[in-house]
Amino acid sequence: MEQVLTVPTVSTEARLEASPFLRACRGLPVPYTPVWLMRQAGRYMPQYRAVRARYSMLEMISTPELAAEVTLQPVRAFELDAAIIFADILPPLMGMGLKLDFVPGRGPVLENRLQRAYDIDLLATPPAEETILAKTLEAVRLVAAELTPRGIPLIGFAGAPFTLASYAIEGGGSKNYARVKALMYGEPAAWKRLMTKLVTVQVDYLLKQVEAGASALQVFDSWAGAALGREDYRRYVQPYSRMLFQQLERAGVPVINFSAGTAPYIADVASCGGDVIGVDWRMPLGWFRQRIGEGRSIQGNLDPVALLAPWRELKARIDEVLAEAGGRDGHIFNLGHGILPETPPENVRRLVEYVHARTMRGEAL
Ligand code: CP3
Numbered sequence: 300m301e302q303v304l305t306v307p308t309v310s311t312e313a314r315l316e317a318s319p320f321l322r323a324c325r326g327l328p329v330p331y332t333p334v335w336l337m338r339q340a341g342r343y344m345p346q347y348r349a350v351r352a353r354y355s356m357l358e359m360i361s362t363p364e365l366a367a368e369v370t371l372q373p374v375r376a377f378e379l380d381a382a383i384i385f386a387d388i389l390p391p392l393m394g395m396g397l398k399l400d401f402v403p404g405r406g407p408v409l410e411n412r413l414q415r416a417y418d419i420d421l422l423a424t425p426p427a428e429e430t431i432l433a434k435t436l437e438a439v440r441l442v443a444a445e446l447t448p449r450g451i452p453l454i455g456f457a458g459a460p461f462t463l464a465s466y467a468i469e470g471g472g473s474k475n476y477a478r479v480k481a482l483m484y485g486e487p488a489a490w491k492r493l494m495t496k497l498v499t500v501q502v503d504y505l506l507k508q509v510e511a512g513a514s515a516l517q518v519f520d521s522w523a524g525a526a527l528g529r530e531d532y533r534r535y536v537q538p539y540s541r542m543l544f545q546q547l548e549r550a551g552v553p554v555i556n557f558s559a560g561t562a563p564y565i566a567d568v569a570s571c572g573g574d575v576i577g578v579d580w581r582m583p584l585g586w587f588r589q590r591i592g593e594g595r596s597i598q599g600n601l602d603p604v605a606l607l608a609p610w611r612e613l614k615a616r617i618d619e620v621l622a623e624a625g626g627r628d629g630h631i632f633n634l635g636h637g638i639l640p641e642t643p644p645e646n647v648r649r650l651v652e653y654v655h656a657r658t659m660r661g662e663a664l
Contacts, residue, residue, distance in 0.1 A: 311316055314450040320380040321452050324575050326596050327464025328631035332621070332658035333380035334651050335454070337557070338637030339373040340385045344644055346372045346381060356431070358385055358403040363430055366438035367445075374451060376644065377651045381452045381515070382442060384508070386435045388458030388467035388519055391500050392467055394430030395422045399400075401577040412470030413482075416489035424496050436511045444547055454514055455508030459520035459558070460497040460539045467493070476526035483535050494539040502546040509550045516547065517555040517577065520568070520638075522561020524579070536572055544572025555598055557638050567588045580635025584623035596629035603634045606642045606650065613646060617653060626658070 305502060315321065319333040321647050330531055341347055350359065359365045377595045381409075389407050396408040413419055443453050458466075466472075468479040483490045505516050524534055556573025562582045568592045569576045576595055578587040579655040580602035581652050588597055605616040624630040638647070 300327055306333060311450070315447055315452055318380065318450050318452050320444050320631065321553065321629045322515060323595055323629060324555070328628050328660070330631055331655045332560070332624070334632040334654045335379050335381040335383065335407050336371055336373075336634050336638050336647065337382060337383075339379065339647075340369050341638065342640035343642040343647070344372055344376065346376070352661030356387070357399070361434040363434055363437035363441055364481060365433065368557055369440040370438065370442050370453075371445065374446070375639075378655065379651060381454050382446055383454040383456060383517070384435060384439050384442060385510050386438070388455070388456070388463065389522075390435070391427075391457065391504055393609055394425050394427070394432060395467075395496070395500060397467060408465065408471045409466060410470075412478075413468050413493070416486050416492075417474045419489050419493045419496070423495070424499045424503075427500075431502055432507075436507055439508050439511035439513055443514075447512065447514075450520070453513050454515045454517050455505060455511075455556075456517040456519060457501045457505050458492045459510075459518050459523065460501065460543060461523045461536045462519060462521045463497050464490075464493055464500070465522050465526060473522075473526075476522070478533075479526065483531070489588050490535065494535075494549070495542075498539050498546070499545050501543060504550070505547060506550055509552050512551065515553045515555065515641065516550060517557055518573070520556075520558035520561070522560075523558055523568075529564040529567065534562070537567060540568075540571040549571070553596075556653060562587070569595070575592075575631065576590050577633065578635065584630075585625070588623075593632065596631065597624075598631040598633045599637040601634055601650075603639050604644075606634075606638065606646045610649060613650065614653065617650060618657075621654070621657060632658075 319329040322329050350369055352637050354365060366385045370382050373379055374382045387398050401407050402408050411609050414613045414662040439455060446453050451632060453657045465476060465479045468482055555575040555577050557577030560580040565587055575598050576591050577598040580600050584600050599614055601620050605613050
């Protein structure tokens with residue numbers, strides 16, 4: 300009876316729901332503050348580099364067994380409270396018609412970047428299972444089958460419409476976002492069509508990750524803050540991000556709304572939606588909390604560079620984040636942006652152990 304092995308029973312699902320991470324997402328009391336790290340599956344781990352030495356980034360993403368293996372590496376090595384599926388925010392653009400490559404030393408490159416309004420009309424919006432994303436959905440199934448019985452939640456993710464639009468138009472990373480802003484300002488109707496198509500593709504992909512077994516979702520708006528002031532954010536991004544989070548309400552799992560560089564208008568970002576607001580490291584957690592309000596959980600926000608410091612300094616920085624969180628429920632400990640490849644794995648181990656020990660509830664000091 301194969302089914303018995305693959306379909307989670309009521310009790311394993313209940314175990315997952317009782318996990319500190321999912322409870323913290325919902326603002327419920329937890330035994331200790333849960334921890335996971337953005338980009339936790341990556342180059343700082345020797346186990347990851349060993350796999351990566353043999354396969355390209357795209358090969359790893361499109362081979363479910365490899366993606367599953369790399370997803371599980373940090374969960375095996377450290378007492379992390381959640382896994383995040385190994386994938387990237389950019390493959391959804393491939394299904395839409397863009398040619399993606401990860402070029403060593405240069406980062407992601409989109410060969411046929413969008414140059415005119417007409418290019419946007421040609422973009423397809425296929426369902427995830429008809430594209431390379433089918434491989435990630437399969438990887439989600441493999442990882443969930445392993446982690447669900449152990450009560451460890453798996454996070455599915457996607458890029459927010461602005462961050463994806465910036466890659467599609469700039470053709471890669473960017474310093475000043477001149478091309479994407481030129482299109483935004485110069486061709487507002489084309490911008491609207493592009494952002495609407497991106498929302499369609501991302502909502503479909505995110506919901507299908509949940510169907511495949513993801514028990515939470517994170518949306519990364521990595522570059523909106525670097526590119527846009529508050530008024531541009533409100534005019535050109537907020538309506539579409541709001542659309543995205545509204546459509547994710549039917550996912551039935553907690554949704555994390557992460558962005559970087561958006562402190563000056565974090566209330567506008569938070570108003571788009573999400574059960575949890577993921578914040579960067581540029582302002583103290585309490586400062587963000589005041590602007591987001593009490594109704595929602597908060598994720599963050601250690602400066603990733605702190606992980607390169609000696610333990611004494613790192614510990615002091617962790618203590619600062621925990622003091623800002625004030626021992627209240629609804630905090631998920633994380634970095635304020637992705638972990639750096641230079642990070643010593645030993646520091647990750649110490650961080651996770653320390654956050655758990657330091658926040659253990661019911662041990663009044
Ligand atoms: O562990 C995890 O968090 C899951 C895997 C994950 C990757 N990318 C793997 C990856 C996640 C969640 C992402 C998201 C992602 N990808 C974002 C949003 C997060 C953020 O940091 O803001 C962005 C902007 C991207 C785009 C991207 N992918 C860039 C800019 C790069 C190159 C830069 C770099 O760090 O080298 C990638 C490549 C990439 N994605 C790597 C990994 C592990 C490194 C590839 C390698 O092994 O050579």
